[in-house]
Amino acid sequence: MxxxxxxxxxxxxxxxxxxxxxxxxxxxxxxxxxxxxxxxxxxxxxxxxxxxxxxxxxxxxxxxxxxxGLLRCHPDLAGALAREGRLSSESTGEQRTAGLLDLTTEEQADISRLNARYKDKFGFPFVLCVRLNKRGAVLKGLKTRINNSKEDEIHTGIEEVKKICWLxxxxxxxxxxxxxxxxx
Amino acid sequence: MxxxxxxxxxxxxxxxxxxxxxxxxxxxxxxxxxxxxxxxxxxxxxxxxxxxxxxxxxxxxxxxxxxxGLLRCHPDLAGALAREGRLSSESTGEQRTAGLLDLTTEEQADISRLNARYKDKFGFPFVLCVRLNKRGAVLKGLKTRINNSKEDEIHTGIEEVKKICWLxxxxxxxxxxxxxxxxx
Structure with missing residues (x-):
């Protein structure tokens, strides 16, 4: 940084x-x-x-x-928009840095499945400041945070939004x- | 409608x-x-x-x-973005319907000058639901509303945002x- x-x-x-x-x-x-x-x-x-x-x-x-609503304006990490090259320039850079544009088919499938479950449970996407995390953090974060309460995930997601905002x-x-x- | x-x-x-x-x-x-x-x-x-x-x-x-902030996300009516074809599709349709994409040079100059004065005074752009107004309403509205207080214009602008939103x-x-x- x-x-x-x-x-x-x-x-x-x-x-x-x-x-x-x-x-x-x-x-x-x-x-x-x-x-x-x-x-x-x-x-x-x-x-x-x-x-x-x-x-x-x-x-x-x-x-x-x-x-x-702020969380809902975020794209999925390693999601369809990333694969289709339709992310904002900022998101593209962040997801590339985190290796999310270069996953194995298996990693991609795991993340897609968990992203879908997360959105279905909470009604907003999983948000993580990937630039402050290592490559495996998305999968690990999804697996852990999906068990939290909605209230906790709004709080955690918004705190990640603030970190992304600062960078x-x-x-x-x-x-x-x-x-x-x-x-x- | x-x-x-x-x-x-x-x-x-x-x-x-x-x-x-x-x-x-x-x-x-x-x-x-x-x-x-x-x-x-x-x-x-x-x-x-x-x-x-x-x-x-x-x-x-x-x-x-x-x-x-909501007001600041709106483009100028008959402004540079309109002339350059860089409005959102919704704004393009609205401004075209109101004849704002087809002004005389003099009308354009008057509106540009008043838009600039309005933004300078209030710190946000003049917002009007042009679909609910006739062709001359932008110039007339600018000339009148520029004399209002900032508080009144926040209120009036936001009420226009709500009308645009409904349509x-x-x-x-x-x-x-x-x-x-x-x-x-």
Whole structure:
């Protein structure tokens, strides 16, 4: 993981219009640009952590169906969208890093079966921050977490969403957008 | 506008998995699939109005920055995305129906200037359910509403979002998806 963003990155972020802010940060939570769009109201930020905290506060303030809704906007890990190349660019990178685009047929079948059982039980997909986990973590996590209560899995899934959000935010501030932002 | 969806349409909707539900209804609020994804928790629905009420309840339950965030996920009316053909399919149809894809250069310039002033003043775009308004309504609405308070405009914009949501929902239930849904 890259080092933390500097004050200069955050200062540039504070100057963005909401259109540019949502354009750059819109997918810090998968397929939920409303999170970045809401967070824009809370600027100026003094640090990247401040941006992340505002996102987490917004997420935690959602009613239960909203937090379930956030989870439902996530694709299956190693699922059909991944096989068909239809993931968001962020998800593609994350799933590739975790080796999920390069599984054996057997691993793929096991994960697909468990993903389906998990969704059937909870009504939302299994969400895990794969960049912070090793290759076998998806299968292991599915096997373990599928036994939890729905309430626990909403909590655990949302905490994973927040971790994914932080890593995506750091990526945007440090890598992809530095050139653009520093020119503002 | 088409007649209201029948019980058969709603019954079919109640049988959808969250993946299919979000796939079909994901854009009832522009670029905010989390709304449909949250609403899925509230099924079964007894009517299309019930689906809409669940969406409205979710929207009204958002904190102020979340409602501003919903507005920020909307494109400018007759804006750059429209001219560049990069609107969502729903927005394209709506803006075309309202004649917004076929303005004179002068009308276009007036609307662009007022859209920019509106966004600068309020921090979110001017949102209007153009299908329920006549051709001149965007310019007239911009000229009037730009004088309102931010609080009033959040309220007015969100009420327009709800109208757009209802019309999109009716469209989906009646036109595009009937064949698919009725086969479930």
């Amino acid at each position: 890259a080092a933390r963003p500097t004050a200069r990155h955050v200062e540039a972020l504070n100057k963005l219009s909401f259109v540019d802010f949502v354009g750059k940060l819109g997918n810090i939570v998968e397929r939920c640009p409303v999170v970045a769009a809401a967070v824009w109201s809370e600027r100026p930020f003094s640090s990247a952590q401040g941006v992340h905290e505002a996102a987490c506060k917004f997420i935690d303030g959602l009613p239960t169906n909203g937090r379930e 995506r935010l750091v990526d945007i501030l440090q890598r992809e957008q530095v050139d653009t932002i520093s020119k503002l | 088409a007649a209201r969806p029948t019980a058969r349409h709603v019954e079919a909707l109640n049988k959808l998995s969250f993946v299919d539900f979000v796939g079909k209804l994901g854009n009832i609020v522009e670029r905010c699939p989390v709304v449909a994804a949250a609403v899925w928790s509230e099924r079964p629905f007894s009517s299309a109005q019930g689906v809409h009420e669940a969406a409205c309840k979710f929207i009204d339950g958002l904190p102020t920055n979340g409602r501003e 999109r929902l009716v469209d989906i239930l009646q036109r595009e998806q009937v064949d698919t849904i009725s086969k479930l």
